[in-house]
């Protein structure tokens with residue numbers, strides 16, 4: 001995506017081949033800054049502290065983290081240590097483990113002297129594949145938006161939750177990719193952006209992206225979506241996913257489930273857009289089996305933002321002493337999901353639906 005006329009990916013290797021650059025997402029939307037990752041530790045800290053976030057992007061960052069670790073210690077033990085460190089950073093998004101399994105599997109079969117170069121090449125391949133998948137998700141999803149546009153006057157009103165855009169992937173995004181492709185093709189779209197407490201990825205990151213791309217949008221408080229749907233102000237919901245089960249249950253940022261319930265009650269189509277690397281083929285029941293990250297209470301009790309004089313301030317917003325819970329994700333059961341948009345097309349959210357797009361993964365009966 002372009003920022004100030006220059007095209008950026010959210011992660012890219014430096015010319016010296018010894019480190020990678022990422023966009024520091026903790027500084028957005030007020031400052032666009034790059035951060036250099038030069039070691040396994042740098043990569044692990046960047047994922048844990050959400051300098052980088054979003055399921056596909058943390059997968060790619062983990063793959064580069066493994067490559068950086070190979071420079072320090074290319075032994076079998078070095079691979080295991082790096083994978084353990086990186087896998088422990090965030091538990092919910094399966095993309096992280098998927099990328100590590102893929103890259104580590106390749107490295108284990110290679111001589112130690114070749115592992116660093118191989119790991120960097122594999123991380124770059126995973127990044128390129130993510131861009132291609134997201135672009136393809138965009139093309140498939142844009143057809144849905146164009147169909148809606150053909151049946152109404154005015155813009156297609158899309159509600160999205162959290163940030164599943166360019167910043168959550170390497171480029172394009174998942175839920176936002178159809179919006180970008182449709183907008184670029186002249187389909188009128190207006191995006192309603194859930195603020196997405198507690199970290200406000202919608203208000204800070206999705207709004208930043210849509211502004212940068214010139215897509216009309218409105219930021220709404222998290223609790224406003226149901227009301228808008230009741231009044232016919234949302235034509236379709238599109239969200240991303242951090243892990244989707246083989247039966248089509250969709251895990252995504254906390255609050256997604258409530259939007260799906262409101263969408264179902266108001267007969268608003270509800271789509272999840274995700275690449276194959278987000279599908280956990282080993283799980284069926286997402287509510288029961290997907291590990292949900294519990295994050296620091298301070299994300300709920302405090303808010304950081306820009307002050308009117310251009311500085312930054314952190315303020316407490318919860319009554320001091322009150323206990324706080326902060327589950328970061330929830331699971332929307334497949335029955336509430338109208339369809340899953342992937343790089344291979346759009347399918348029903350079910351084992352059979354996914355099998356139509358990924359026949360190679362259909363389990364033997």
Ligand code: MRU
Nearest residue numbers: 053054055164168174240241253
């Ligand atoms: O906690 P985050 O910011 O990493 O959560 C991100 C989301 O929930 C996204 O919707 C999800 O990763 C899909 S990304 C294309």
